[in-house]
Amino acid sequence: MKNNSKIYILLAVFVIFLIIKGIGWYQLSNNTTTNEYAYRNTANLVLTKHVRCRMGCRDITVEEIKEIIEKGKVNYSKSGLGSRGDSTFALEGYSNQMQHIRVIVAPANDGLVVITCIDLDKEWPCNCN
Secondary structure, eight states: OHHHHHHHHHHHHHHHHHHHHHHHHHHHHHHHHHHHHHTTOOTTEEEOHHHHHHHHHHTOOHHHHHHHHHHOEEOTTSOBOOSSSOOBEEEEEEOTTOOEEEEEEEEETTEEEEEEEEESSOOOOOOOO
């Protein structure tokens, strides 16, 4: 009987652990979904000096940046979920000019910061620092 009660206790601890972990995963996925929609708002874009340079080198317009932000797919392997509200999202898609673009964005109090943009199909010569 003593061995059976140890097994039941271990099983109960394991089940409680799985429940707690499941709640954590649910909250993470819920926050990711919520944050993703915040990254779709192009009403107040803040273009960094770096992204302006990259746009010039790679022949990418502000309209194409907005299009990718609004309609592109999130590439979670290139995105970073920060622990202090410093998350970034990598949004990818084809512009109306059929350019395959990745745009990296981050939230800010004064708008959506566009950090950089990349042409995924072509290497462009660029001297941005």
